[in-house]
Amino acid sequence: MTTKKPERLLRMKPVLERTGPSRSGLYRRMEEGTFPKSIKISERCVAWRESEIVKWEKRKPPRRADTGTTL
Template identity: 55%
Template sequence: MQTPERIIRLKTVLARTGLSRSTIYRKIAEGTFPAQLKISTNGAGWRESDINRWVAHPVEWRAVNDNEDPGGKAGNHDAG
């Protein structure tokens, strides 16, 4: 049986990445950090596997993400 995907909250993401809150949200907007998942009306979190992959290869994360999510949220930014 496969273990369900673990969702982690901002405090844990901050501790694991060493980034500030503002840097995380800037990187999400740039497409260079995993986006949050909405888990309730007022709550959001990240897939632990996404954060682990980013920590292992932060510079390469965008390319991996673009390959996995063609036409999705990654790289889908307005030019102006």
């Protein structure tokens, strides 16, 4: 029998570091449907499923390292 690993959850700071937009930009993209929705993990805490962030990273064009803009 194979044991499935639980889904890893990422908090705000690591998501922002990996994806690039500002906090407000991230929420705007969530409203537009162009970024994965967060899940509420406590009264004042949200997180994102790492698998959904990985899928999103594969869909978007790469960022330029020096400016943060897309190529």
